[in-house]
Amino acid sequence: RGDIKKLHKIFRHLLENAVKFTRYGGVYVKMYSENTDYGVNLCIEMTDTGIGMDAKALRQITEGMYQANKKRNRDSGGIGLGLFIVYGFAHRMGGFVKIDSERENGTTVRVTIPQKVVDARPCLLLKESFDSAVLFHVRPDKYKVPKLRDFxxxxxxxxxxxxxxxxxxxxTIYELDRLIEKMNVSHIFMGQEEYEENRDSFEELAKEDIVVAVSAGPDLKVPADSKVMLMPKPLYAYPIIRILNEGKDATGLDAPKNIEKPDFDGVKALIVDDEPMNLVVARSLFQEYRMVVDIAGSGRESISKFRNNDYDIVFMDHMMPEMDGVEAMKQIKAVARDLGRNVAVIALTANAVSGAREMFMEEGFDGFIAKPINISDFERVVVRALSGGVADKGGDNR
Incomplete structure (x- = not known):
């Protein structure tokens, strides 16, 4: 038993901070519990391969001396407002935060929070014990950042x-073949690249008694008669447990059952953000809804693109160098009026402090989505923008 809303915010701010300051490599999330006399300590570890922090930045966090830098220069060190929010929530819940970081060598943030146990049953459980072998096929040499192999x-x-x-x-594929020959293998889990390198072999294995599951992005193409199972990235425990329990009968691994996604097919969207990784993540997400997605790396570029293209909806980051999101939004809306277009501009920002939504709406935005993007918030805001007459599907309404 605990404050789920605060825990959710802690997790989101940790993830946002890790992604923001990681240009190469990745982010590894580990959650576990430690038994105590009063229940458990809930432990959240977030490790990234980002730019890291020096001793001065670490002191600023622990001593509460942070001052917002409106220029948001990521090269100055991996310190973000989110970490101060995490510190505050953790202390209010009786917990503590430990940070290990080094410039150019990444950061690990460990949050420990005491919790009471309401139900001691595990949330993920195998239906029966395994007598067969499960193989994990990932080539570590494909990762240029060594820490990813460790992740x-x-x-x-x-x-x-x-x-x-x-x-x-x-x-390696040779180790995989050797283990299949020597052992009773029931499942093989692998990455997308590993599957694509030996597609025909894995397709044949999947048609036999072996369950083949691939951690894949939306771009992976499989044959129409494929028996290979797809686990959408990012990879986590739930789909793995379902495949181990249900085998080839496991379905709906990419979304909860009985929940229908809204259809944004043909909606022309422009995403504006000065951080390339944010553009990659948002573009991948929006394309899953069959949107036609374009990107811009600055406010000025977004205005230029809007003049020359018909967009139904624009997702605008707030804090960008040279021209912030508010000014870019106002200029885009001025261009839209001159050209007789309807467009919805949605604030897409990590600035999710109290009152942020009201501030953005007062400035003239048509909606607000906090980063990291919550799927429910994204769907709700876009449906409202498209159905409320702010924008129409299909581009120009002249």
């Missing part, structure tokens, strides 16, 4: 020990 190995080891599954790593 995948740690995830596999933690999963195997947590649910007591005989999980064996196979880092």
């Amino acid at each position: 995948y190995r740690s995830m596999a080891a933690n999963l195997a020990s947590g649910i007591h599954v005989p999980l064996y790593p196979a880092e």
